Amino acid sequence: xxxxxxxxxxxxxxxxxxxxxxxxxxxxxxxxxxxxxxxxxxxxxxxxxxxxxxxxxxxxxxxxxxxxxxxxxxxxxxxxxxxxxxxxxxxxxxxxxxxxxxxxxxxxxxxxxxxxxxxxxxxxxxxxxxxxxxxxxxxxxxxxxxxxxxxxxxxxxxxxxxxxxxxxxxxxxxxxxxxxxxxxxxxxxxxxxxxxxxxxxxxxxxxxxxxxxxxxxxxxxxxxxxxxxxxxxxxxxxxxxxxxxxxxxxxxxxxxxxxxxxxxxxxxxxxxxxxxxxxxxxxxxxxxxxxxxxxxxxxxxxxxxxxxxxxxxxxxxxxxxxxxxxxxxxxxxxxxxxxxxxxxxxxxxxxxxxxxxxxxxxxxxxxxxxxxxxxxxxxxxxxxxxxxxxxxxxxxxxxxxxxxxxxxxxxxxxxxxxxxxxxxxxxxxxxxxxxxxxxxxxxxxxxxxxxxxxxxxxxxxxxxxxxxxxxxxxxxxxxxxxxxxxxxxxxxxxxxxxxxxx
Numbered sequence: 001x002x003x004x005x006x007x008x009x010x011x012x013x014x015x016x017x018x019x020x021x022x023x024x025x026x027x028x029x030x031x032x033x034x035x036x037x038x039x040x041x042x043x044x045x046x047x048x049x050x051x052x053x054x055x056x057x058x059x060x061x062x063x064x065x066x067x068x069x070x071x072x073x074x075x076x077x078x079x080x081x082x083x084x085x086x087x088x089x090x091x092x093x094x095x096x097x098x099x100x101x102x103x104x105x106x107x108x109x110x111x112x113x114x115x116x117x118x119x120x121x122x123x124x125x126x127x128x129x130x131x132x133x134x135x136x137x138x139x140x141x142x143x144x145x146x147x148x149x150x151x152x153x154x155x156x157x158x159x160x161x162x163x164x165x166x167x168x169x170x171x172x173x174x175x176x177x178x179x180x181x182x183x184x185x186x187x188x189x190x191x192x193x194x195x196x197x198x199x200x201x202x203x204x205x206x207x208x209x210x211x212x213x214x215x216x217x218x219x220x221x222x223x224x225x226x227x228x229x230x231x232x233x234x235x236x237x238x239x240x241x242x243x244x245x246x247x248x249x250x251x252x253x254x255x256x257x258x259x260x261x262x263x264x265x266x267x268x269x270x271x272x273x274x275x276x277x278x279x280x281x282x283x284x285x286x287x288x289x290x291x292x293x294x295x296x297x298x299x300x301x302x303x304x305x306x307x308x309x310x311x312x313x314x315x316x317x318x319x320x321x322x323x324x325x326x327x328x329x330x331x332x333x334x335x336x337x338x339x340x341x342x343x344x345x346x347x348x349x350x351x352x353x354x355x356x357x358x359x360x361x362x363x364x365x366x367x368x369x370x371x372x373x374x375x376x377x378x379x380x381x382x383x384x385x386x387x388x389x390x391x392x393x394x395x396x397x398x399x400x401x402x403x404x405x406x407x408x409x410x411x412x413x414x415x416x417x418x419x420x421x422x423x424x425x426x427x428x429x430x431x432x433x434x435x436x437x438x439x440x441x442x443x444x445x446x447x448x449x450x451x452x453x454x455x456x457x458x459x460x461x462x463x464x465x466x467x468x469x470x471x472x473x474x475x476x477x478x479x480x481x482x483x484x485x486x487x488x489x490x491x492x493x494x495x496x497x498x499x500x501x502x
Contacts, residue, residue: 019277077156128255230279302333371397387454
């Protein structure tokens with residue numbers, strides 16, 4: 001196992017991976033990891049770099065990067081900081097076991113279809129229960145720090161935006177357990193407040209909040225918790241999704257997606273179990289009755305969130321970690337936060353039950369509030385009807401764009417082309433004045449409430465006010481009459497670029 005991202009590893013096979021390090025080694029082996037020797041985050045260099053990276057490559061193709069040495073909080077840290085970990089279509093597909101021998105978009109499509117067939121077979125994700133391994137030899141407990149020796153300042157947590165209230169742990173997977181509700185594995189932002197205290201932002205109605213209420217009802221003052229940094233990619237993806245309902249174990253779903261159980265180890269100061277191959281584990285107790293001020297914080301929408309006068313906090317009892325551990329920063333609202341494949345697949349299977357003519361549903365992570373779905377339209381009005389269903393069902397979707405089956409819902413050029421050439425604002429639009437929405441939407445005057453719009457960008461039939469006859473798409477004529485032209489180009493593609501210099 002390679003422990004230093006500064007050292008290029010030998011090529012390894014595709015996923016699923018047991019650890020973050022195995023995943024990064026595979027990305028690096030295919031030349032997909034960008035290495036940066038040092039950055040001064042006290043001057044917000046890493047933040048500005050993340051913005052420029054997306055500007056240059058686009059949100060979907062920007063590569064993962066590692067900063068090998070970074071200054072933050074007035075001190076230089078020799079611990080590596082990783083960003084945009086799951087950037088690139090190919091990297092996300094590789095994490096789910098797709099071989100690296102096809103174009104990136106094809107890899108992603110292959111992964112999507114594989115996962116969809118797996119989910120559809122049982123109408124749920126397969127489950128494999130985690131297993132407990134001995135503490136001796138567990139990578140996440142190579143170094144153990146407890147009591148007065150605990151110091152969160154030893155790690156390069158970043159203040160991503162100068163408007164943030166301070167440094168944050170942005171990619172921590174929080175593990176909590178309850179005797180009645182079971183286990184919860186989820187991602188909550190954690191503000192670093194002192195050497196042994198962090199804020200833990202569990203919003204009202206989230207599963208973590210429900211766990212705290214359960215402890216409160218039993219009269220308990222604290223709840224054991226562990227914030228884990230650097231879990232394997234699939235476990236992280238499940239923890240950042242809405243794939244598990246209250247009372248369901250996210251680790252069983254992660255095991256099912258991995259095809260093997262997640263290996264756990266017992267914490268040093270509580271009975272909680274955490275992934276043995278993680279980078280850092282911050283153990284502690286969350287106050288059930290006390291609160292502290294927290295925020296503001298730059299949210300995933302790309303806007304500053306509001307300061308919270310009352311927020312949960314955790315007192316740290318121990319920090320265990322690998323030797324020279326890796327720190328992961330999400331750069332929320334700038335780069336890709338996590339892998340979207342499992343949640344996207346689950347949405348597609350669920351929505352297809354109500355919309356049999358649904359081809360594909362996609363909600364781009366970088367354009368929060370926008371959702372696109374393609375349909376095989378059979379009758380007039382089906383575009384607006386499908387859009388209304390998504391508006392009622394999907395908490396995040398505020399602008400719902402419906403397109404024909406021949407449009408790739410992940411291709412923004414095709415989406416805008418459909419809007420510009422197939423959509424008429426009147427009558428192919430529907431405004432919904434008020435419905436349930438996502439609470440972090442900066443445009444909403446009331447949290448949890450929003451207006452929504454459905455845009456029917458399918459070809460409008462005469463009965464819908466469209467033209468009597470639609471002209472044929474130019475590319476379709478080439479494909480129909482000379483399909484071999486595209487085959488020739490595909491075969492000769494490497495040859496065309498042999499002498500090309502960017």
